[in-house]
Amino acid sequence: MIAVELWTGEEALLLRSVRRQSVREFAQDLGISPRTVSHWRENTSRVCRPAMAQILDAALAQCTPKEQEAFRVRLAALRGEPVASVAAVAKPSPCVVVSHKFLPVYLGEQIGSLYAGGVPRPSGPGGMDQRVLPGGHRSAQVSKVHVYACGIAVVHLEEHQRVESLTELAVWRYRSYLKERTWAGNRMTRLLEQHSADGRAVEPSPDPEYVLSAYELREHSWAAPGLDTALQLLTTPSVLVNRQDPANVIPLGAGVEDAKFRDGWVHPEAVEFGGGTSRGVAGWSGVAYHPQPDERALTMSQIVALELDAQALWALSSHILHMIEDGQDPVMPAEYGWRFLRGAYSRLTTARPTETAQHRVMREAILATSELPDRLRAAQDALRDSNP
Structure with a gap:
């Protein structure tokens, strides 16, 4: 994943080009005004503010490997750097x-x-x-x-x-x-x-x-x-x-x-x-x-805090699903029934107003690869069926 230390209008427009999106499509995906993209075209050297840089960082992280490679190559060319110098030989190292x-x-x-x-x-x-x-x-x-x-x-x-x-x-x-x-x-x-x-x-x-x-x-x-x-x-x-x-x-x-x-x-x-x-x-x-x-x-x-809660909920949902696999009706104390799981699911999957773009991408990546949301929904449904 290529990193951009300083986003300007030039890098932002380069990102749009590798994603092959129109001005309106690019602005809609980023959650910004199309007019902002137009401003970048008018002044490519304009430095993006920190909040906008976070949005662009997140957009680049969500690109496909092929799009990221295209961005890396074009960025190197844009800066007058030989592509080979960017793709240095890598090998195991301490x-x-x-x-x-x-x-x-x-x-x-x-x-x-x-x-x-x-x-x-x-x-x-x-x-x-x-x-x-x-x-x-x-x-x-x-x-x-x-x-x-x-x-x-x-x-x-x-x-x-x-x-x-x-x-x-x-x-x-x-x-x-x-x-x-x-x-x-x-x-x-x-x-x-x-x-x-x-x-x-x-x-x-x-x-x-x-x-x-x-x-x-x-x-x-x-x-x-x-x-x-x-x-x-x-x-x-x-x-x-x-x-x-x-x-x-x-x-x-x-x-x-x-x-x-x-x-x-x-x-x-x-x-x-x-x-x-x-x-x-x-x-x-x-x-x-x-x-x-x-x-x-x-x-x-921040990653450790999320993993602690995610692993606790994974173990809890696994216990509930194991009971079903063993032919038992899943039973939990009322305060930790399906409503408790529903609340935890909502808190983990819903973005907060103070959450940065990086934190949101990290949270979504960890939840997606752990498959925890699916397990929470399954455990929640099982408890609802046995404890309406």
């Missing part, structure tokens, strides 16, 4: 990433004692009541247990990794998943025992069903094309490793990552987001983001 792991588990009514003992925390994008307990992980830089009143606990682990290649990171990722799921289940059980009101025995917590990762790419040496490939590979680590034996994940081969960089690997279902010089990719396996210092840039904390 980097530093901050790994965020999310491990959600359904605890149901047992959550009450943990919720009572947690430290209150402001609601996230989903608007759900939550509190926080210490995670107690030995090696993670940050480890917390986010306790949601609706019956879900989400373990959040932040770990800093310096690796020689993305294959090395992918191997670490999958090998750590098994032990982290077991650790999280044991940690939940210990917390339930510690917070039991009268010291009674508690039901052991199940292990989380899955782990989702979000990566913040920090130190690296890639130019734009290599950076885009790196972010794609961070969200699709399965293309770099052999997972036939989940307990012993190994690299596919020394030349696999080189080939991915050489060919500019892009997953067909991944969705890009970002803006300015910041870049992000959302996929089924997680999210990768490379922020740049900019007053318009998203922060990783």
Whole structure:
């Protein structure tokens, strides 16, 4: 995904040309007046205001890969740069990433004692009541247990990794998943025992069903094309490793990552987001983001806040759908029935007046690739049918 550091009328008109849209169509898609596009034609050197730059960043991020490539080539020509210099040779390289792991588990009514003992925390994008307990992980830089009143606990682990290649990171990722799921289940059980009101025995917590990762790419040496490939590979680590034996994940081969960089690997279902010089990719396996210092840039904390609520709601909807698959009528406490899910769905999918264009694109990308909205609707319908 090409980035534009300074939008002027010239770059804006270039974007319209690669999208092959009329003035009216382009203005309608951007939500602006056709007169604004006409002003760009009259004064191509006019610098766009920050709000307009955000709109153009979002429009460029939503272009197809073919349109983005055309924009990149034409922009290079516009600036008198040889195209080859823009498309520098990319290859595996050492980097530093901050790994965020999310491990959600359904605890149901047992959550009450943990919720009572947690430290209150402001609601996230989903608007759900939550509190926080210490995670107690030995090696993670940050480890917390986010306790949601609706019956879900989400373990959040932040770990800093310096690796020689993305294959090395992918191997670490999958090998750590098994032990982290077991650790999280044991940690939940210990917390339930510690917070039991009268010291009674508690039901052991199940292990989380899955782990989702979000990566913040920090130190690296890639130019734009290599950076885009790196972010794609961070969200699709399965293309770099052999997972036939989940307990012993190994690299596919020394030349696999080189080939991915050489060919500019892009997953067909991944969705890009970002803006300015910041870049992000959302996929089924997680999210990768490379922020740049900019007053318009998203922060990783905003992505983490959304993922915490998204993973909590995914686990809750999965519990409801599992009950149906097991032949049971789904039953939830009245305050967390279908109306609760409807409210969470609305809050997650509805844009807010204060939301920036970058934040909206990020939110939509994560929700689309997670398929959470569809699961929430299915769980909502199931609860409505059994608890009208």
